[in-house]
Amino acid sequence: MDSLKLLPLLHYPPSSLSLPPPTFPSLLKTKTRYANFRSFSANLPAAADGPFAFDDQTSRHKDDRALVLARETDDFGYLVGFRLLPDSGLEELMKVSHAEDITEEGSVFSSDEVGKPEIDGIDAEGAETIVLRSIVFVTAEAAPYSKTGGLADVCGSLPIALAARGHRVMVVTPRYIHGTSEDLMFAAAVDLDRPTKLFCFEGVQEVGFYHEFREGVDWVFVDHPSFQRPGNPYGDKFGTFGDNQFRFTLLCHAACEAPLVLPLGGFTYGENCLFLVNDWHASLVPVLLAAKYRPHGVYKDARSILVIHNIAHQGVEPAITYSNLGLPPEWYGALGWVFPTWARTHALDTGEAVNFLKGAIVTADRIVTVSKGYSWEITTGEGGCGLHELLSSRKSILNGITNGIDVTEWDPSCDKYIACNYSADDLSGKAECKISLQKELGLPVRPDCPMIGFIGRLDYQKGIDLIRLAMPELMEADVQFVMLGSGNPVYEDWMRATESAYKDKYRGWVGFNVPISHKITAGCDILLMPSAFEPCGLNQLYAMRYGTIPVVHETGGLRDTVHNFNPYTEAESTGWTFSPLTKESMLAALRYAIQTYNDHKCSWEGLMRRGMTKDYTWVNAATQYEEVINWAFTDPPYC
């Protein structure tokens, strides 16, 4: 057996080791079983670079040469080493570990169950097998460390969901220091003291790495002076930062080095990892793997998946900046992009540019979007923002996986930001939340008046123009309306002006404020999302979980997640969807919702309860990501 090839690993210092991905039987069983393991046995693999199967007693007896190792962990669950395990020790260990294994139904596994052999990915009882991977998320933002929108929510939750299923997960993101209290989010991260030189922008850039192990995930923060300035991750009060291409090029280079150089818990992630790169900021990673590393034999067995949260942002810069990216000249074609004539700004403009997102689309092993509907939309001329033809050409590896939500942060029964907790079984607290919100906003306290909310970036995407157009008519109805958002200064000024015009009915809260977003979600009756396009949308999911009924434009993830109210098929309905994207159709949907709220309490409560009891956890999405990851490893690297 090739397993013996791994023997020398035992003698290397831990920092030079990388953990190959183990396989582990049974989905539900695995979750608790793996989490409970303080130490477990490993049966080294049949192939030197293949997965490393956890030992089961059957296989051990089958092959006496198999090396049985006990894995030793410290108090934080990190590997601190292996030790050879005598047979008797193994028996003891398995007994102890199994006694701790509780199924979701509360039953205890017997050692016999654990010892069942696996057959082609399915154990003898037909339970699912999870192939455990080393997964590296690369993202410009991850909650709670940094957040401007939904990308942060996803990259703050999905890694934890995948880690809970047994994968080894690292998130690489910048260590933003803005000079505000938000910087305290990084307080628990320690400097790994691994200064690393990166070659880009015609020089050597040195980055540092900070690390925090939390909720089973290695959170790795890239430290560089360019991430330390007032504002948010992308800009400040003067607009978008001019050096974002530089900053996110650094992030990508650093992310490629992290699995090779960082001994997290004593072991690097190694070369056989899966990079999950999010949006344009991380899009250089698949190109770097193909153009910079693989020609030198590094990352030959790594794979990459591009996750598109928003195709409207592509990271486009003048073509001349290509030479700064640390890529060989012959790879220009991967990023090269030519604007159509109508989009050129002056007579001498040749339209030539580099496009980061395009680079990932043509080099990643697979592409995922954050809902099924959006995965189709981006292959159309209307939704692809110029990349639809390329995406269509890669349709066979393009999937949509609808986001989950963090059901711990967004839970009306224990939300610390809201005035009164409530649940689907006892909705009375929601009325309290509404009264408290009205008081806080200085609106007339009217529990029976339908209250509409909006939360989001003040951006064309979110349909602010439609709200602006409809506002005079909407304000004629007996409603209250509260908006929370920041972004385009024109929209911010409009919100302030609207508040002055409709003092008794409208409030516009300009800014980014998480506690207020929870209060609005809990206190309102209706959440309005007239997004022009919406790759997934999270606010409608939060709203439904809080018994707040979404009224949404029928697009992307909104179409996938909100089911239009129909009195004859109420059992399916969770809100209102409207199309086309016009003021008239939005107002019609709102009128219908308001009428139902006023006159059909029973239907309204049904809508609330259905939304509140749906499953929004990340488990479902994480399982689908696992499947796509497995497909990525089934095929050879795309380039």
Ligand SMILES: Nc1ncnc2c1ncn2[C@@H]1O[C@H](COP(=O)(O)OP(=O)(O)O[C@H]2O[C@H](CO)[C@@H](O)[C@H](O)[C@H]2O)[C@@H](O)[C@H]1O
């Ligand atoms: N002013 C404010 N104060 C406090 N909180 C605020 C806020 N404005 C927005 N938020 C919060 O930011 C998040 C925004 O979520 P969205 O789904 O609207 O994401 P966004 O469009 O940024 O991201 C993209 O990525 C996500 C994730 O994949 C997709 O769901 C989405 O369709 C896509 O456009 C929510 O948690 C919301 O509560």
